[in-house]
Amino acid sequence: MKLYYAPGACSMAPHILLNELGKKFTIEKIDMGTKKTEGGKDFNKINAKSYVPTLEIKKDEVLTEVSTILQYLADKAKATKMLPKAGTMARYRAMETLNFIASELHKGMGGLFNKAMPEEGRKIIIERVSKRLDYVDGLLAKTKFIGGKTFGVSDAYAFTIMNWGGWVGIDIKKWKNIARFMEMMAARPSVQATMKAEGLLG
Ligand SMILES: N[C@@H](CCC(=O)N[C@@H](CS)C(=O)NCC(=O)O)C(=O)O
Missing domain, CATH: 3.40.30.10 (Glutaredoxin)
Known part of the structure; x- marks a missing residue:
């Protein structure tokens, strides 16, 4: 592979x-x-x-x-600890989270890498992404990982995308639960x- x-x-x-x-x-x-x-x-x-x-x-x-x-x-x-079995409600929850990361965070923040993006557009995207990050911060106030108590596939995805913050001008540390999550994830051997x-x- x-x-x-x-x-x-x-x-x-x-x-x-x-x-x-x-x-x-x-x-x-x-x-x-x-x-x-x-x-x-x-x-x-x-x-x-x-x-x-x-x-x-x-x-x-x-x-x-x-x-x-x-x-x-x-x-x-x-x-199955990292991703619940297909067909279960827990799996649909995990897919819901993965899709949220893909369409709201990944594609939201991804646009900020485009050098042709006008300042006005950047502002609009940052405002929108910030709302999504407020939501993620709220989740992480209640759970250690995005999907619960233990590491799951969505944590690898969320970490990767939120790690772009420094490159695209979003100070991720402003969100204290996200900051805690990023530090914890960065220390994982994987x-x-x-x-x-x-x-x-x-
Ligand atoms: N929908 C794709 C998007 C993948 C994507 O945006 N890849 C970026 C890097 S994060 C890329 O390779 N961009 C280069 C390009 O589009 O030419 C996915 O979810 O995997």
Whole structure:
């Protein structure tokens, strides 16, 4: 199994989960400017959507979309503590959270990386994302992790996206429960290993 990634991008979420699961996997970096893999291949030929994360499951079979990859990995590993079994109400709650992270946080904050975004647009996005972060902060006031008492797949995703705060001009530390969550997550061995492998630590 190979994960195509870009350092610190949303591909960090499945990378963290792979480390949490103790799976055997390889990674290959994508240059987002040239769309070439580290090994010199044309990334557009690997994933026609031309974005990370892209999980190569086997020859000629790739899986895309963060939330889908996270669910695939946890289901395959039967990691029901990290993601409840399909068909249960708890699973729909986990999917609800994953979709919230994808559509509200990921796509919200992601727009702020666009250098062509006018200042007025930035302000509107930051205001909207801040409301979503208020909600996350409220959740984390009641639970240790996003989905409950123990680590779940949505924690890997939420950490990855909220970690962009410093890059896009949102001071995540303003939200005290989120700040506590980010510190706790950053100290996890899986997160440390992931960030080191992506070249994000010292
Ligand atoms: N809908 C996709 C979005 C993935 C995405 O936004 N990937 C970004 C990095 S976080 C990317 O590769 N952008 C490069 C591009 O679109 O050219 C998902 O949920 O996985």
